[in-house]
Amino acid sequence: MKIDFDHASPIGFVNTMKLAIILVATSASLLLSAQAAPPRPETTSAALPNLGDGADITTSAERRIGDRIARELYRDADYLDDAVMMEYVQGIWQPLLTAARLRGDLPPELDEAFAWEILVGRDRSVNAFALPGAYFGLHLGLVGVVASRDELASVLAHELSHVTQRHIARKMTQQNQQTPWLLGAIILGVLAASKSPNAANAMIMGGQAVGAQAQLNFSRDMEREADRVGFAVASQAGFAPDGFVSMFDKLQQSSRLNDSGNFPYLRSHPLSSERMADMQSRIELPDVQQPDKLGVRKNVQEADQAMMAARARVLSNFTADALRNWAVDADVAQTSRMTATQKAGTLYGATLAAIKLRDYKEAQALWMRLSDGVRSDEAASRLARLLGVELQLAQNDGVAALRLLQSDRRTAEKLSRAELFYVAQARLQLGSKEAMASITQNLQAWVAEHPRDAQAWHWLASAYEAESRTLSAIRARAEINVAQLDYPGALSRFKTAQDWARNGGAGTDHYEASIVDTRTRQVESLVREQALER
Numbered sequence: 001m002k003i004d005f006d007h008a009s010p011i012g013f014v015n016t017m018k019l020a021i022i023l024v025a026t027s028a029s030l031l032l033s034a035q036a037a038p039p040r041p042e043t044t045s046a047a048l049p050n051l052g053d054g055a056d057i058t059t060s061a062e063r064r065i066g067d068r069i070a071r072e073l074y075r076d077a078d079y080l081d082d083a084v085m086m087e088y089v090q091g092i093w094q095p096l097l098t099a100a101r102l103r104g105d106l107p108p109e110l111d112e113a114f115a116w117e118i119l120v121g122r123d124r125s126v127n128a129f130a131l132p133g134a135y136f137g138l139h140l141g142l143v144g145v146v147a148s149r150d151e152l153a154s155v156l157a158h159e160l161s162h163v164t165q166r167h168i169a170r171k172m173t174q175q176n177q178q179t180p181w182l183l184g185a186i187i188l189g190v191l192a193a194s195k196s197p198n199a200a201n202a203m204i205m206g207g208q209a210v211g212a213q214a215q216l217n218f219s220r221d222m223e224r225e226a227d228r229v230g231f232a233v234a235s236q237a238g239f240a241p242d243g244f245v246s247m248f249d250k251l252q253q254s255s256r257l258n259d260s261g262n263f264p265y266l267r268s269h270p271l272s273s274e275r276m277a278d279m280q281s282r283i284e285l286p287d288v289q290q291p292d293k294l295g296v297r298k299n300v301q302e303a304d305q306a307m308m309a310a311r312a313r314v315l316s317n318f319t320a321d322a323l324r325n326w327a328v329d330a331d332v333a334q335t336s337r338m339t340a341t342q343k344a345g346t347l348y349g350a351t352l353a354a355i356k357l358r359d360y361k362e363a364q365a366l367w368m369r370l371s372d373g374v375r376s377d378e379a380a381s382r383l384a385r386l387l388g389v390e391l392q393l394a395q396n397d398g399v400a401a402l403r404l405l406q407s408d409r410r411t412a413e414k415l416s417r418a419e420l421f422y423v424a425q426a427r428l429q430l431g432s433k434e435a436m437a438s439i440t441q442n443l444q445a446w447v448a449e450h451p452r453d454a455q456a457w458h459w460l461a462s463a464y465e466a467e468s469r470t471l472s473a474i475r476a477r478a479e480i481n482v483a484q485l486d487y488p489g490a491l492s493r494f495k496t497a498q499d500w501a502r503n504g505g506a507g508t509d510h511y512e513a514s515i516v517d518t519r520t521r522q523v524e525s526l527v528r529e530q531a532l533e534r
């Protein structure tokens with residue numbers, strides 16, 4: 001299996017992602033009608049209840065349902081592990097997780113039991129959502145419209161809190177008392193059906209989806225709780241509290257200007273004036289940490305933020321027309337009227353768009369203007385350098401790419417994930433075994449710390465192949481399947497590796513062969529566990 005980390009597709013993630021979230025509800029409503037159980041009336045108490053205390057489905061059951069959904073999402077053509085984008089998203093997500101742990105919202109058992117993983121989808125709609133087992137979906141459309149990290153943090157903190165408060169478990173338990181496994185099976189069944197080109201099938205599913213939305217929505221009490229806890233988590237993490245309000249504002253404005261179909265987040269999170277007022281009053285509470293007093297960043301758009309929003313817009317809108325429009329916006333006459341921040345975003349987007357159009361001369365000219373403009377801003381100039389590396393790699397110039405990457409190394413500090421992958425690509429372009437040796441070690445160290453990083457395994461496999469280390473390469477490719485929860489796929493690769501070693505494949509490494517045996521047994525038992533779940 002080849003993982004394509006940079007592949008445009010007009011369909012896919014949208015459908016699967018929306019489907020996945022709808023499915024929990026669809027299947028629940030099917031079960032509901034079968035059991036003729038009445039929906040539970042919403043509580044209307046004015047006090048803010050703590051909703052997470054009930055006896056819900058077990059965390060391990062919820063996790064396994066989430067794993068099933070995630071496994072399908074990893075396979076989706078619109079699933080995107082863009083290392084630069086992920087660095088930005090993780091830069092917001094990890095502080096939120098840390099804050100939730102510190103506050104006690106995320107107890108160690110739940111931390112351990114769930115995935116806490118964000119899957120980014122190349123989808124232009126403005127959406128983010130929580131799935132069972134603490135998988136989260138984030139559409140690039142949302143990243144493309146936020147004006148500050150604080151705004152994105154507000155949405156993610158809200159979704160995070162739906163899970164820490166066990167709202168998903170509660171929804172599932174309410175509607176599906178006895179048979180969480182049936183739920184998982186139905187989700188899988190409908191996911192499979194969604195891949196069918198049969199139009200009639202799609203119609204039926206569409207009909208179910210409409211009815212499902214109402215079932216899926218969290219109760220108003222749950223929404224209020226996610227706002228309240230999310231607000232506290234984001235504030236503790238150092239994000240400006242008014243990110244919540246400006247995000248609400250932005251969604252409301254955008255929804256008036258745009259087709260609401262692009263704003264699924266709004267459909268599931270109606271912006272009631274009550275929610276807005278609630279947030280506004282919270283900001284004025286004396287116990288809210290005021291970031292400016294603490295010297296923490298304020299809710300303002302910074303150049304690096306504008307650049308990442310531009311990246312999200314380019315990566316989620318691949319039509320030639322959309323890509324060409326960037327050049328129009330980046331015209332000197334246009335940019336001279338912009339703020340420095342707007343200009344950085346526009347030039348970044350235009351450079352990336354020119355790379356995607358393979359107009360490297362234009363890209364180089366735009367990139368020079370970008371680099372000049374952000375010279376005094378450390379975070380922004382680092383992003384500009386990484387974009388320059390991307391431009392060189394697109395032209396197969398590994399030497400120039402490495403030169404740029406080295407100019408970024410002030411000290412011998414550890415490579416970031418994005419840098420690590422870029423160095424791997426650059427060295428692969430150089431194509432010599434000697435060039436690979438050092439990066440192979442770096443990648444090995446990385447996967448030892450991050451065994452579920454599928455992209456790291458991908459580059460490691462490519463590096464092994466360049467070094468003619470066949471057995472290691474097959475194993476690394478098997479680990480990609482494991483990381484993406486495809487255990488049968490992994491097992492078949494591990495067996496191939498075992499066969500290769502037994503038949504005395506050239507230069508068989510016995511240490512590596514024994515690792516393969518161990519991993520084969522481990523994955524065999526994972527396959528058996530998965531089979532029992534059905």
Ligand SMILES: [Zn+2]
Nearest residue numbers: 218223226269
């Ligand atoms: Zn919500």
